[in-house]
Amino acid sequence: MRLIRRLSIPLLVLACTAVPVYWAFPDGLPAARSLAIVLGWAGCGLLLASLLLMLRETWLAHWLGGLERMYRWHHRVGMAAYLLLLAHPLALAADALMDSPRRAWQVLFPSTLLGPIWLGWLALLLLMLGLAATFSTRLAYRTWRWLHFLLGIGVLCSLLHVLLLGIDEPVLPLLVLCALLLGWRLIGEDSARFARPYVVAATLHASDDVLEITLAPLARPVAANAGQFVLVAFFSGAGFRACGEFHPFTVSAVDADGQLRISVKALGDCTRRMQALVSGVPARVHGPFGSFLANRPAARQLWLAGGIGITPFLALLRSARLVHPTTLLYLYRSEADAAFLSELQSVAAADRKLALYTLATGDEPPNLDLLLAEAGALAGAPECYLCGPPGMLAAAVKTLRRHGIRPRHIHFENFGFR
Amino acid sequence: MRRLYLSGTLVFWLLIAALWGAKFWLPEADAPAIAVHERPVLPAELSRHAVPDDCWMAIRGSVYDVSPYLPEHPSRPEFVLPWCGRDASEAYATKSKGRPHSAQADELLAKYRLGSLAAQ
Numbered sequence: 368m369r370l371i372r373r374l375s376i377p378l379l380v381l382a383c384t385a386v387p388v389y390w391a392f393p394d395g396l397p398a399a400r401s402l403a404i405v406l407g408w409a410g411c412g413l414l415l416a417s418l419l420l421m422l423r424e425t426w427l428a429h430w431l432g433g434l435e436r437m438y439r440w441h442h443r444v445g446m447a448a449y450l451l452l453l454a455h456p457l458a459l460a461a462d463a464l465m466d467s468p469r470r471a472w473q474v475l476f477p478s479t480l481l482g483p484i485w486l487g488w489l490a491l492l493l494l495m496l497g498l499a500a501t502f503s504t505r506l507a508y509r510t511w512r513w514l515h516f517l518l519g520i521g522v523l524c525s526l527l528h529v530l531l532l533g534i535d536e537p538v539l540p541l542l543v544l545c546a547l548l549l550g551w552r553l554i555g556e557d558s559a560r561f562a563r564p565y566v567v568a569a570t571l572h573a574s575d576d577v578l579e580i581t582l583a584p585l586a587r588p589v590a591a592n593a594g595q596f597v598l599v600a601f602f603s604g605a606g607f608r609a610c611g612e613f614h615p616f617t618v619s620a621v622d623a624d625g626q627l628r629i630s631v632k633a634l635g636d637c638t639r640r641m642q643a644l645v646s647g648v649p650a651r652v653h654g655p656f657g658s659f660l661a662n663r664p665a666a667r668q669l670w671l672a673g674g675i676g677i678t679p680f681l682a683l684l685r686s687a688r689l690v691h692p693t694t695l696l697y698l699y700r701s702e703a704d705a706a707f708l709s710e711l712q713s714v715a716a717a718d719r720k721l722a723l724y725t726l727a728t729g730d731e732p733p734n735l736d737l738l739l740a741e742a743g744a745l746a747g748a749p750e751c752y753l754c755g756p757p758g759m760l761a762a763a764v765k766t767l768r769r770h771g772i773r774p775r776h777i778h779f780e781n782f783g784f785r
Numbered sequence: 786m787r788r789l790y791l792s793g794t795l796v797f798w799l800l801i802a803a804l805w806g807a808k809f810w811l812p813e814a815d816a817p818a819i820a821v822h823e824r825p826v827l828p829a830e831l832s833r834h835a836v837p838d839d840c841w842m843a844i845r846g847s848v849y850d851v852s853p854y855l856p857e858h859p860s861r862p863e864f865v866l867p868w869c870g871r872d873a874s875e876a877y878a879t880k881s882k883g884r885p886h887s888a889q890a891d892e893l894l895a896k897y898r899l900g901s902l903a904a905q
Contacts, residue, residue, distance in 0.1 A: 442786060443786075449790070449793070450793050453793060453794070453797045457797070457800055457801075464807075468804065468807035468808040469808045471807070471808070472804055472805065472807075472808045473875075475804065477875055484875075498790050499790075502786070502787045502790055532879050533864040533876075533879075
């Protein structure tokens with residue numbers, strides 16, 4: 368089963384690419400023109416795969432190895448499609464370059480075949496602009512999201528380009544499929560039609576900029592486990608003015624009556640606004656996703672948490688007593704930022720299997736070598752679980768590798784869904 | 786990934802710019818010699834034959850009167866008729882699956898040849 372999940376995305380990408388390329392594989396054409404045809408169809412196939420990988424469905428994420436993995440592949444496959452589609456017109460021009468440079472230029476910018484060719488250029492430019500926005504880290508999330516949607520329009524334009532060239536046999540169903548996938552994501556998921564209705568039942572400030580929110584289900588609750596994450600959007604109501612965007616939050620507790628607790632750190636415009644949430648605000652929850660702390664082997668454990676990255680470990684400690692000896696290193700900027708510290712200290716005092724080490728790092732990156740040595744955290748080759756900001760994760764992985772911990776014993780999830 | 790995007794996009798536009806420059810700097814291949822008996826057709830004359838009953842098309846430098854063949858053409862009329870009275874070389878080279886027409890189609894086309902497309 369694990370092997371199937373591991374191979375699922377590569378096989379899906381291969382199928383989406385190989386089928387159209389096989390169908391359209393040129394026969395008896397010059398090499399450059401054949402290459403152009405293969406590049407075009409492979410690019411279209413990869414775009415389709417990329418669209419499939421952006422869906423946020425729990426059943427799909429289950430079969431494809433998790434939402435985080437899907438998004439990693441969504442980025443890779445989308446980039447590969449872009450590069451192949453850039454090469455497509457260049458290969459067409461190279462074919463005509465054998466006749467003359469003027470003819471090659473006319474292939475790219477013809478004076479006659481206006482509609483289809485200019486639609487192809489429009490598709491390429493939309494993909495170019497959409498990707499430029501995707502890589503821009505300074506854009507506000509809302510602006511980024513709408514600019515990212517240009518990529519979806521670019522996909523539709525690229526298929527319309529092929530359709531207008533008179534190739535309607537496989538393109539029409541492909542176009543309908545892509546439009547359905549985009550609609551599914553945009554109407555079903557982004558506008559919350561497929562998400563479960565919840566309401567804010569209680570809020571509690573866990574630190575200066577972390578709010579723990581209890582969500583009560585208004586219908587069948589999502590079946591979340593400790594360590595998983597959900598996508599949550601809040602909507603205006605009870606005097607609260609919401610931004611209505613879905614953001615990923617780790618479940619910090621699952622209560623018996625289906626209530627969920629999530630912790631929101633003020634990191635951006637929307638999450639800063641969420642700090643003012645009050646009881647009665649309507650919400651929608653999509654998920655659960657992730658298997659970060661699932662299927663942990665029977666071995667010593669090292670948990671390394673940075674800031675709000677404490678929540679999956681907190682959820683686990685709240686759900687049951689520890690079975691294996693566990694060292695929890697909790698790093699935060701200052702005491703005022705240390706969410707749930709007193710609760711963790713109480714758990715550690717009551718559970719002899721938990722060794723808790725905490726450190727206020729200030730603005731400097733912590734000396735992980737020293738910290739791991741002081742805590743004796745690497746004794747007995749533990750399974751390592753990491754959760755925190757990307758910089759801390761990268762440094763921690765490097766440090767653990769240097770201390771001889773193999774990659775298969777280092778586990779982490781990246782919650783950046785841009 | 787960001788670096789890949791930037792370098793791929795940069796190389797693409799550099800190649801497009803190089804192609805634009807090449808059409809000025811590189812010499813054109815010699816134009817095929819026009820047979821003496823061929824009638825030169827000016828683009829203005831070509832554009833006057835742009836209806837289904839009187840449909841001329843320029844393909845790879847030659848002009849054809851394809852009106853008698855249109856009812857037999859296998860593709861849907863909306864894909865073919867817009868090319869009446871115009872240079873249809875690219876469309877002729879990119880039919881279904883982006884493939885050009887077959888050698889048999891080339892032979893068939895030769896029957897409808899009127900002459901060569903002359904410069905304006």
